[in-house]
Amino acid sequence: MCRGGKQDACWAASGNAQAGLCRGICVRLPQGGLSPCPDAGLSCRLPLNLWPRLRNQIENPPGLIRFSAVTKQGIFLGDPFHIDRVWGPDERGRLRARLEISDQVWTPEQLEARPASLRDVEVVFSTWGMPHLLPAQLEALPSLKAVFYAAGSVRAFAEPLWERGITVFSAWTANGVPVAEFTLAHTLLALKQAWTHVRTLREARSPKAWAHLPMPGVYGATVGILSLGVIGQHVAGLLRPFDLRLRACDPFFDPAKARALGVELCSLEALFQECDVVTIHTPWLKETEGLVTGALIRSMKPGATLINTSRGAVVAEQEMIAVLRERPDLTAVLDVTHPEPPAEGSPLYTLPNVLLSPHIAGSCGMEVRRMAAWMAGEFENWLDGRPLHYAVTREMAARMA
Template identity: 55%
Template structure:
């Protein structure tokens, strides 16, 4: 976004991306947080630090039989689906572009966005930040979440109506939010996100950092070799795909 213009497509220039390589650590981060949230790990850990004692243990759903809701079945969402197959969880998803056939191949049930928030024990956001997705997730969605449910955002903060989310998190201390991204980023100095006891902030670390960037570089070197050899590009980006990508 912001680099590829219509002139690229008009001149038939091939575009490729290292998004698949960058997706790897995002999927790893997401999976770790989904499983930890299903154990109510953050809630227990933060309560112990705050109370300086072991509080009463809350009911822990764990992974077995729980429902994970994924918003978007793009590159990252699909890989999260594949990883979740290793665990005894039910996966539901909202993606207006996914077909029933694609969902069936992933072992996922497609549902409306409202239903996803109502049913999921953990909701993980993977949608791209587009004009159409700004403030897609509203306070009403958070208000409808199950008791002790969690919300994970590794996508973009602008997709969430953060003011509305904050209001519901203040009203419902049973909910947990794990936010690797915010809008603005970082949050303003007096943002309640810094102090809410049911919010965990990480500084946009889910994607490739430091040594992880070498994977992206390796992919691009391999792509160049494929291009020079006249072979199909693994990360090829089409104009249609670029229009609905972050």
């Protein structure tokens, strides 16, 4: 890196520089063009006829890392498997353009073993598997100012960070995008009674079953959303283009904002009694545990569908199972359960009117890169002093799923 203090930019190549150039290239960027840096103390000096070539490499630097005059330092911390899966080459490239960071994934034990290497680290990037750091591990990061968590809930690890005044950012809204898309898909299928038709044909194995069962269809149907948090609002936005009626139960949501979303607020009882599909987006809190009772499910319309992509504990599961046995016309689409996965021998595995999936509504496959991309963007906002969107406070976390 530049050592003279007068340089405008410094470029360092990883390994041998391209085209046989020197390992370390330090240049000034005066208005008139490029010239060797006289203060760099480098052992090499390039012939003048090579400077146009060098300029092209600087402007199009494959494999090169740029460091500003004052460069922040960051690390990846957590589970290497998840870090490598979530933080892809594009997202890492955005980070490297703005700070010093290697591909090494640090573990809590390494923090304690090598504290001298980390005293200038100001930023941590992580995802699923972010550890709950102990005091001794946090002591190894005395300069830490922010943690950018490319996943959802931060409740498992954030408390000691908040206590030290460290800002915690989360990609919980990015992780909610595929949940809303999953909900949209199942809502449209439910309004066509798709799963009931599939089950009927499979069980009958006869052309006599080739008939349309009673179904609401999409046009004019009523869809209910339980809780208008970020995901619930996104679901409402995705459903708005369709010719159907949207209702929601959320006692804390501003009625004016609900109207702007095209949503009619109603009671919990009315939501279950009057909607063809009810989709649950309530966070799992002490106050919401067992909120969806068997009585509410039993009150649903003939042929109605219950979708749960939130948390299994917000549903009184044994009561739900009893109702689903009584009401084979109802369908439950369950991406979450409590416990998760269901215990061996649970009726949820075998009930014909239960569609059970292994918590796949959230970010999967390449969708996980969205979370890293949003955190990379928030890091850039933080670094440049622009408005921030995804900081999570202790008070916010208490209300989040």
